Ligand SMILES: Nc1ncnc2c1ncn2[C@@H]1O[C@H](COP(=O)(O)OP(=O)(O)OP(=O)(O)O)[C@@H](O)[C@H]1O
C-alpha cells in the first residue's frame with residue numbers, strides 16, 4: 001500500500017444540471033404555480049408558529065405584458081441570510097423541519113418559461129429588501145449555443161444571476177415576491193385564467209366553499225384534529241379568492257344530478273400506526289361517473305394539503321379504473337417515510353408506499369367498487385322488472401325475458417363477478433399449495 005498526500009477526486013457539477021432542474025422537471029407548465037404556492041404556504045406556516053397573522057398569497061397574470069407575479073406575506077428571508085439561501089441549488093434549509101419543500105429546486109421552475117425571473121424578499125423589523133435576478137434568456141443561450149465553453153454549475157450561476165440589496169423599505173411587514181417576465185409556454189396555458197383557476201382549485205391548499213359544500217367545516221375540523229400540518233390558505237388570483245370546487249350536488253355522465261348525502265371520514269392504519277386521514281362523499285344514487293369539468297372527481301391524494309399526482313393516481317385501487325371517477329374525496333397522507341417524489345406525481349418508491357396503496361385498495365377501493373356494481377345491478381334489475389311487467393301483455397313475453405337474462409349487460413355483470421371471485425381467492429389464498437387447482441375449478445364453472 002502506498003502512503004502519501006491524499007488527492008481529492010476530481011468532481012464537477014456541470015452547467016447542464018440546471019437545465020434538468022428547470023425545463024426538465026415539469027412536463028406541465030402550470031406546475032410552477034404549485035411550486036411557488038408551496039413555498040408561500042411553508043413561509044406562512046413558519047410565520048404563524050411565531051403568532052397568528054393574516055396570511056395571503058396573491059397571483060397576478062398579466063398576459064399583455066407577459067408577466068406573472070406571485071407574492072406572499074409569509075416570514076420572508078432576513079437580509080443576512082437571503083443571498084446564501086437563494087444561492088443554494090439542490091439543498092434546502094427546510095430539510096427535517098416538517099415543511100413541504102426540502103429539495104431546494106422548486107423556485108427554479110419558472111426559469112424555463114421566462115426571459116427573466118426576480119425574487120424580492122424582506123423579513124419583519126428590517127428595512128432591507130434582498131433581490132435576486134436570473135437572466136433566463138442568457139441561460140437558454142448558453143444551453144443551446146454549441147460554441148459556449150463548458151462551465152461548472154457554479155460558473156454558470158455567477159454569469160446568469162445577480163444579487164443586490166436596498167435599505168429603504170418600511171420596517172413593518174415581511175414578504176417574498178416572484179416576478180416572471182417575458183413568460184411564454186406551450187399554447188400559453190400559463191396565462192389562460194380559467195385553466196389556471198381550475199388547476200389551482202384542484203392543487204392548492206384552498207378552503208372549501210361552505211356555501212356550496214355543506215361538509216367543509218366538518219372535514220376541516222376532523223383533519224385539523226388529526227393531522228399535524230393541515231391548513232388552508234387565502235389564494236387570490238387576479239383579484240378573486242379561490243376555493244376547492246366541491247359541491248353538494250354533482251353532475252353524473254348519465255343525465256340529471258346526484259347528491260352528496262353524507263361524508264365518510266377515514267383513517268388508514270398500517271401496523272397500528274395511522275398514516276393517512278381523509279374523507280369521501282356518499283352519493284345518493286351512485287349511478288355513473290362524475291362528468292368531466294364538474295366537481296373534481298376521483299379520490300385524490302394530498303400531502304400538506306397540496307395535491308399529489310392527478311385525479312387518476314388511485315385508479316388502480318378500484319376493481320375498474322373508471323370507478324374512481326364516481327367519487328369525490330381526499331386522502332391526506334402524513335408520514336415521514338411517505339415522501340412526494342421530485343415531480344410530485346407520486347411517492348418515492350418504498351415498502352410503506354406499497355402498503356399505503358394496498359390499504360386504500362382494501363379499505364376504500366374494493367368496498368366502493370362492490371357498492372358501485374351492486375347499485376348498477378339493482379338499477380338494471382329494476383329496469384328489467386319494469387320492462388318485463390309491460391311485456392306481460394306482449395305475446396312475445398317468454399322470448400323477451402330470455403333475451404334480458406342474456407343481454408350483453410347481464411353477461412358483462414356475470415363476467416365481472418367471476419373476475420372478482422378469482423381476485424379475492426388469489427388475494428386470500430396466497431401460498432396455498434392447492435391454489436392453482438382451486439382456480440382451475442372456478443374457471444371450469
Ligand atoms: N415564498 C417564500 N418565502 C420565504 N422563503 C422562500 C420563499 N420561496 C423560497 N424561499 C426560500 O428559498 C429556498 C429555496 O426554495 P425552493 O423552492 O427552491 O426549495 P425548497 O422549497 O427548500 O425545496 P423544494 O425544491 O422541495 O421546493 C427555500 O428553502 C426558502 O428558504
Ligand SMILES: [Mg+2]
Nearest residue numbers: 039101106107
Ligand atoms: Mg419549494
